[in-house]
Amino acid sequence: MVGVLVVLAVFSTIDLVVFNKQLITAIHADPHQMNTMNRYSPPSLSHPMGTDQFGRDVLSRVIYGSRIALAIGVISVGISFLGGVACGATAAYFGGRIDDLIMRSLEVLYSIPGLILAMTLMAIMGPSVYNLFLAYGVIGIPAYARVMRSEVLSLREAEYVEAARAAGLPTRTILFREIVPNGLTAVIVQATLSMGGVIIGAAALSFLGFGVQPPTASWGRMLNDAQQAMIIAPWAAVFPGMMIFLTVMGFNMLGDGLRDAMDPRTTLWKPDWDELGDDFLPTDDRQREEPDAVTDSAATDGGTAVDRRPDEDGGNR
Incomplete structure (x- = not known):
């Protein structure tokens, strides 16, 4: 499912940047074209997933919504990854008051529910896709910092680190060239596992009206638009909800697979006696x-x- 999401997102992005949304329109339908005479049309050959309240093709909007979902997941997790690695590694390596200051500040941020904090940030900065990237990127920093801190604490007294100190290497070089690369395995697994949660959170914000704004297609906004017609046109909500479910499940399975592959306790050779x-x-x-x-x-x-x-x-x- 993750591969399907990536293909859909790449296809819609190329269509938007290179072909100005003409490729998918020629193949199927324009995701923004309205036809009030064809409102809530059931699935058919011309519209495999039906149409919404404005007569727009649901399949085209689902494809374009995958671009938003993948962009939110990758960019937000990237911001959290970089910020968490920097904060966690710095706190663990220097310790003392620096460690207390950084980690106590992040714990205050971590104690606030993610959705509430995201809604607050979006209300302050305004609803837009870029603010959504930033909001969920900031929210995820404490989780990555805690994982990175535990890894650096176990590595900072290693022999190769002591040898680097004895060789007179600068602190920045020791930290970000010798220690951090050896502790990224757990953080990468954390990033993959949290991708699904970010996509769900972004869809929830769009559903509540704080995220992606119309006419941009997003799965959460499509669910918001379809909630008033769940009885007469269930397909308008079923297909976006199904895409959210399958995408999150795919990223969770990918994260579990990476965790098992990168954990030496599960990859040791077991002899057949x-x-x-x-x-x-x-x-x-x-x-x-x-x-x-x-x-x-x-x-x-x-x-x-x-x-x-x-x-x-x-x-x-």
């Missing part, structure tokens, strides 16, 4: 297969095994 044979069994397993008492199986007395272990007097029992 049946194929290797008894010689490669662990010592405890071999001992469990051997008898506890040393008996002479050949010497029997009336079918009872005779124990040949020496007694205390030096003879046999």
Whole structure:
């Protein structure tokens, strides 16, 4: 699903920049063209996902909405990624009062619910796509800073860092060239997992009227426009909602896959003892297969095994 989203977003962006929205119009329909005589038309060959309250083609608007969704996810997460890495690495490396000042400030920001803070920032800056990028970029900084700080705390006393200090490298070089690149794995996984949450949050803001403004097509705004016709035209809300669901699920699955691939505890080689044979069994397993008492199986007395272990007097029992 993530690949489909990327293809749709790239296609709509190229169409907008290079062809001035003429390519998708020639292939299917203009996402902004109104036809009041064709309001709430059900899905058909000419309109596979139906039309909305203004007679606009839902499929074309869903395709263009993918461009907004992917842009919000990538740009907002990019802002959060860069800001969180810088703040978390600086706080962990220097420690002391600098650490307390940076992390306490970010914890205050982190304690405010994300949607409430985003609505506040959008109300102050005004509803627009660029302000939406900035709002969700700022909101995500504390989460990335906490992850980066924990990674730097575990790496700053490593031997190669001590060698870099002994070599006289500047602090900035040690921090951003030696430590940060080795701690980015967990932050990259965090970025992938949070992409879905950012897309949902941006759709919620657009649904409430604080995000992308008409006539720009966005999935959240399409849900807002369709809420008054859920009974007579459910397709106007079902398809944008389905795209949000599938996109978020796709990014979550991608994040889980990256986390499993980058976690050494889940990628260690696990031997198949049946194929290797008894010689490669662990010592405890071999001992469990051997008898506890040393008996002479050949010497029997009336079918009872005779124990040949020496007694205390030096003879046999």
